[in-house]
Amino acid sequence: MGNLLPVSFGAGITALIMGLMNGVTVFCWDPRIDGVSGIDDWLIENSITTAHCAPSFLRAWSSLESDEAPDNSLGSLRVVVTYGEAVHGEDYARHRSHGFARVTYVNWLATTETGVVAYNAFPPHSELPVGVVPAGRARDGKDVQIVDVNGVPLPDGEIGEIQVVSSDLADGYHGDPDRTAARFTRLGDGVSIYRTGDRGRIDERGELQLRGRVDDAVKIRGYLVEPMEVEAHIRRIPGVSDVFVAVVLENDRPEIVAYVVLTKAVMARSGAEMRRELAKFLPTWMLPRHFVLLAELPRNERGKVDRPRLPTVAVRSDLPTLAGPTELMLAGIWKSILCTDSVDREDDFFELGGDSLASIEVLSRIQEKFRVRISSAQFVSASTIKDLAGVIDRSAVVKQSAPQPTVVPLKSDGSGTPLFIVNGAGAPPTALSNLSNSLTTDRPVFAAQARGFESRGLPDRSVKGAARRLIVEIKKIQPTGPYLLAGYSYGGYVALEIAAQLEQAGDDIQRVIVLDSRIPSTVVQRLAARAGVPLDASVIELAPQPQSNVRWQPTKPAVAALWVRSLFAGIMQYPPAMQWIIFLYIANQAIARHRIRPCAAPVTVIRGAYNNRGSEVWSLIATGSLEFDDIDAGHEDLIRPPYVRQTASAFDRICDRT
Numbered sequence: 001m002g003n004l005l006p007v008s009f010g011a012g013i014t015a016l017i018m019g020l021m022n023g024v025t026v027f028c029w030d031p032r033i034d035g036v037s038g039i040d041d042w043l044i045e046n047s048i049t050t051a052h053c054a055p056s057f058l059r060a061w062s063s064l065e066s067d068e069a070p071d072n073s074l075g076s077l078r079v080v081v082t083y084g085e086a087v088h089g090e091d092y093a094r095h096r097s098h099g100f101a102r103v104t105y106v107n108w109l110a111t112t113e114t115g116v117v118a119y120n121a122f123p124p125h126s127e128l129p130v131g132v133v134p135a136g137r138a139r140d141g142k143d144v145q146i147v148d149v150n151g152v153p154l155p156d157g158e159i160g161e162i163q164v165v166s167s168d169l170a171d172g173y174h175g176d177p178d179r180t181a182a183r184f185t186r187l188g189d190g191v192s193i194y195r196t197g198d199r200g201r202i203d204e205r206g207e208l209q210l211r212g213r214v215d216d217a218v219k220i221r222g223y224l225v226e227p228m229e230v231e232a233h234i235r236r237i238p239g240v241s242d243v244f245v246a247v248v249l250e251n252d253r254p255e256i257v258a259y260v261v262l263t264k265a266v267m268a269r270s271g272a273e274m275r276r277e278l279a280k281f282l283p284t285w286m287l288p289r290h291f292v293l294l295a296e297l298p299r300n301e302r303g304k305v306d307r308p309r310l311p312t313v314a315v316r317s318d319l320p321t322l323a324g325p326t327e328l329m330l331a332g333i334w335k336s337i338l339c340t341d342s343v344d345r346e347d348d349f350f351e352l353g354g355d356s357l358a359s360i361e362v363l364s365r366i367q368e369k370f371r372v373r374i375s376s377a378q379f380v381s382a383s384t385i386k387d388l389a390g391v392i393d394r395s396a397v398v399k400q401s402a403p404q405p406t407v408v409p410l411k412s413d414g415s416g417t418p419l420f421i422v423n424g425a426g427a428p429p430t431a432l433s434n435l436s437n438s439l440t441t442d443r444p445v446f447a448a449q450a451r452g453f454e455s456r457g458l459p460d461r462s463v464k465g466a467a468r469r470l471i472v473e474i475k476k477i478q479p480t481g482p483y484l485l486a487g488y489s490y491g492g493y494v495a496l497e498i499a500a501q502l503e504q505a506g507d508d509i510q511r512v513i514v515l516d517s518r519i520p521s522t523v524v525q526r527l528a529a530r531a532g533v534p535l536d537a538s539v540i541e542l543a544p545q546p547q548s549n550v551r552w553q554p555t556k557p558a559v560a561a562l563w564v565r566s567l568f569a570g571i572m573q574y575p576p577a578m579q580w581i582i583f584l585y586i587a588n589q590a591i592a593r594h595r596i597r598p599c600a601a602p603v604t605v606i607r608g609a610y611n612n613r614g615s616e617v618w619s620l621i622a623t624g625s626l627e628f629d630d631i632d633a634g635h636e637d638l639i640r641p642p643y644v645r646q647t648a649s650a651f652d653r654i655c656d657r658t
Contacts, residue, residue: 004053010112044075054303083108109135258288271353356431376428377408410436416443422491425587438648467497481508492517509601
């Protein structure tokens with residue numbers, strides 16, 4: 001038997017004593033010390049047949065990369081028991097798919113005061129429930145009742161507080177008679193009632209279903225909302241590995257906050273994307289106002305979410321009224337795109353979960369409704385309703401006829417050498433706003449984007465052409481070197497070409513930072529042939545990439561239509577998503593034709609989790625100083641919360657010591 005719970009936790013000591021009293025050998029694995037890595041080998045080595053763990057440990061266990069075939073049982077394991085918090089059918093399904101097809105999953109409802117109250121077993125190949133797994137039926141010797149606030153039993157189907165009646169309960173809380181009296185009621189003959197503080201109901205199958213804590217349910221916009229229900233829907237969003245939903249007060253108004261952990265197996269999702277996905281199934285009053293993306297949820301030694309350690313969200317100090325028709329109309333646009341019914345003039349678009357694609361949609365709606373064109377650079381510096389409305393009103397008076405610059409400021413203050421970051425393909429400067437806002441380095445930061453993306457102008461269809469144009473813009477800001485350059489994804493190619501052209505012209509390059517640029521196998525083969533260096537196939541092959549949040553399915557007719565549209569790129573403005581796809585297509589074509597030139601300047605390559613290009617490849621490009629900085633995050637995750645903070649820290653270290 002494997003006890004994967006801390007023995008200081010009630011469930012952990014229960015599992016230990018239960019195993020010993022049944023005459024079995026108990027092997028203990030403390031998740032606080034041992035983590036989760038190596039758990040599969042440990043199970044096999046010790047011939048573990050039954051494992052007891054918290055649902056949070058099960059999720060972490062399932063996230064481990066495994067070579068096991070999904071239809072083969074791993075080792076001798078035949079039963080997995082979870083308890084301590086709500087478990088979801090998706091948790092069992094994900095674990096089952098990692099080589100545990102022959103495992104029976106058992107969900108226990110237990111408390112320190114009552115011991116095991118109920119259980120629900122799911123044999124191998126049985127259908128797993130969607131959402132929260134029911135606690136099941138009460139075990140012998142325990143009677144489960146659902147009561148109202150006055151302790152009156154409720155009929156099956158109605159939601160109330162769960163209370164347990166049994167002679168096998170604790171006597172109370174040592175040295176705390178008031179708390180004992182509030183929770184325990186003596187009935188005589190050794191029988192007591194314990195009020196659990198949990199909400200639940202008995203369903204039509206006679207099974208107990210949990211609905212969260214009594215004090216968690218809250219009225220929002222006049223409707224009773226149970227955070228556990230919101231949490232269950234968020235867990236169904238592809239790419240979500242863990243979530244905790246809480247309620248905070250903003251000026252005496254309750255608002256929902258979702259703390260979300262995303263898996264690296266798919267591309268990152270923004271708060272706006274998740275809110276739009278939830279809006280398909282939930283009413284507006286159940287949609288979280290705030291999404292806080294975390295690398296992991298903080299947990300206490302018992303495996304439960306440690307609420308005091310959760311990061312706080314920016315709470316409005318007051319509720320300023322929307323002022324004027326522009327703010328009212330703009331608020332309507334934000335509500336539609338962000339899928340929220342609560343917006344005020346001080347709200348920041350990006351703090352509400354807005355991402356670069358959503359920002360393009362906002363700018364498109366503004367042009368349609370107000371007949372003015374606002375650039376991404378203006379949006380970055382005016383990202384609240386109040387500030388953006390001011391920009392719109394001023395633009396309505398003075399129409400902007402000049403083309404928008406391709407190099408725009410993200411951070412204007414600072415005394416250090418300016419940092420110029422070339423953006424990824426088809427993305428506006430707003431895509432880098434999270435990165436620039438997270439930087440602490442004392443220097444101005446500028447973002448470069450493709451010509452024709454936001455205003456009329458023929459786009460550059462080669463990396464060299466894009467570099468030449470950006471050098472002109474960069475020298476308007478910083479006439480002489482040394483230059484500090486960076487590029488994200490496609491922008492890494494352009495940044496290296498800018499460095500090569502500046503070096504050729506006699507300018508000094510302080511450093512080039514390449515953020516997770518992926519070098520295709522065909523390009524690696526060309527580089528190796530040019531240098532006369534033989535490379536193994538394993539070095540040439542690009543590592544498998546995670547599943548993307550597909551917004552467009554490329555069929556043959558669609559590709560043909562895309563090619564035609566790309567011919568008119570920069571002359572015609574397309575809807576935001578199509579504009580992004582067109583400029584991504586143009587950039588990919590430019591990379592395919594590009595011949596990367598050697599760069600003698602110092603180069604730092606920041607690699608994400610799925611970037612396997614090492615010194616064998618990069619030394620063919622960077623002929624001078626070359627170093628690597630690895631971040632365990634997906635490609636898009638690198639510029640989105642929560643991992644963007646690690647990316648910004650890497651930038652700060654690199655820039656400040658250069």
